[in-house]
Amino acid sequence: MAPVAVTCRGVVYIYRLEGYDVVALSGVDLDIAAGAAVALLGPSGSGKSTLLGVLAGLLPPAAGRVAVGGHDLAKASMAQRARMRATDVGVSLQGADRNLLPYLTAEQNVRFAQQVAGRRRGGSPPREVLAQVGLADRRWSSQRPDRLAPGQRQRLALAVALANQPGLLLADEPTSQLDRAARDEVIAVLAGLAGAGCTVAVVTHDPAVGAAMGRTVTIRDGRVGAEGRLGEEYAVVGRDGALHLPTAAMAQLPPGSLLQVVPQPDGGVLLRPAASDVDPAAAQLPGPGSAAA
Numbered sequence: 001m002a003p004v005a006v007t008c009r010g011v012v013y014i015y016r017l018e019g020y021d022v023v024a025l026s027g028v029d030l031d032i033a034a035g036a037a038v039a040l041l042g043p044s045g046s047g048k049s050t051l052l053g054v055l056a057g058l059l060p061p062a063a064g065r066v067a068v069g070g071h072d073l074a075k076a077s078m079a080q081r082a083r084m085r086a087t088d089v090g091v092s093l094q095g096a097d098r099n100l101l102p103y104l105t106a107e108q109n110v111r112f113a114q115q116v117a118g119r120r121r122g123g124s125p126p127r128e129v130l131a132q133v134g135l136a137d138r139r140w141s142s143q144r145p146d147r148l149a150p151g152q153r154q155r156l157a158l159a160v161a162l163a164n165q166p167g168l169l170l171a172d173e174p175t176s177q178l179d180r181a182a183r184d185e186v187i188a189v190l191a192g193l194a195g196a197g198c199t200v201a202v203v204t205h206d207p208a209v210g211a212a213m214g215r216t217v218t219i220r221d222g223r224v225g226a227e228g229r230l231g232e233e234y235a236v237v238g239r240d241g242a243l244h245l246p247t248a249a250m251a252q253l254p255p256g257s258l259l260q261v262v263p264q265p266d267g268g269v270l271l272r273p274a275a276s277d278v279d280p281a282a283a284q285l286p287g288p289g290s291a292a293a
C-alpha cells in the first residue's frame with residue numbers, strides 16, 4: 001500500500017451532549033506528508049484523541065476539510081469511511097485490549113481483521129504481519145492476548161491495525177503503562193513503519209515517542225498550538241492570527257498582558273509589553289522564513 005497523506009483545514013468537532021456542547025476541535029490546520037511520522041502531543045483534554053478519531057473517519061467533523069489520501073472525510077458517508085478504514089487506514093485505539101478479541105490467538109486476531117475487511121486472499125499472511133511487530137515466532141503467534149506480556153499485547157494491537165497493509169497508521173497512546181524495555185520495542189515498530197513508507201500519526205504523552213517520530217505537533221485547546229521539527233520548537237500562528245505562547249513565555253506574559261506586535265526589518269517580530277504591564281524584557285520571535293521545513 002502506498003503511503004497516505006493527510007490534510008486538515010479548519011477542522012471543528014463538537015461533542016453534542018444533552019443540554020450543552022463540547023467543542024473538542026476548534027479549527028485544526030495540519031498537513032502530514034505521505035510517509036512522514038508525527039507525534040500528537042498536548043495536555044489532557046486538548047483534543048488529541050478526537051483528532052485521531054476524525055482522521056480515522058470515526059468522528060465526522062462539524063466543519064472544515066479533512067483529506068486522508070483520496071478520501072474527503074467531511075463529505076464521505078459512514079460506509080465510505082468504514083471502507084477507508086478497511087483499506088487505507090489502520091487504527092489502534094488507546095488500550096491494547098480494545099483492539100483485540102480475547103478468545104482468538106495472536107495470529108487469528110490478525111486474520112480476523114483481514115476477513116472483516118473482506119481480504120480473504122491476496123493480503124499478507126498473518127505471520128508476515130506479526131513479523132512486522134516482532135511476534136512471528138509460534139511462541140507468541142499461537143497465544144491468546146491474555147498470555148502475552150503488556151508490550152507484546154500492544155504490538156499485537158498494532159499488528160491488527162496493520163493487518164490490511166494500510167498507508168496510514170493512527171495509534172492512540174501505544175506506549176502508555178509500559179515499562180521502558182516494552183516501550184522501546186513499540187517505538188522501534190513505529191519508527192520502522194515510518195521508515196518503510198507508511199505514514200504514522202501517534203497520540204502520546206511520551207516525549208520518547210515524540211523524539212522517535214521526528215516531528216511533534218502540540219494540540220492545545222482544540223487546535224495546533226506548536227510544532228517541534230528537528231528538535232526546534234515553533235509556535236504556530238492560527239488562521240485567525242492567534243498564537244499560543246510557549247509556557248516559559250506565559251510566565252513573563254500572563255493572560256491579559258497587553259502587547260504591541262512590531263514587525264522587524266529582518267523578518268522577525270517583536271512582542272513589546274505595554275509599559276505598565278511588566279518586565280521590560282520583550283520576547284523576540286523568529287521570522288516566518290526561519291522555521292525549518
Ligand SMILES: Nc1ncnc2c1ncn2[C@@H]1O[C@H](COP(=O)(O)OP(=O)(O)OP(=O)(O)O)[C@@H](O)[C@H]1O
Pocket residue numbers: 015017022023024042043044045046047048049050051
Ligand atoms: N465522548 C465524549 N463526550 C463528550 N465530551 C468528550 C468526549 N470525548 C472527549 N470529550 C471532551 O472533548 C475534549 C477533548 O478530548 P480528547 O479526549 O480528544 O482529549 P485528549 O487530548 O485526547 O485527552 P487525553 O490526553 O486525556 O486523552 C475534552 O474536553 C473532553 O472532555
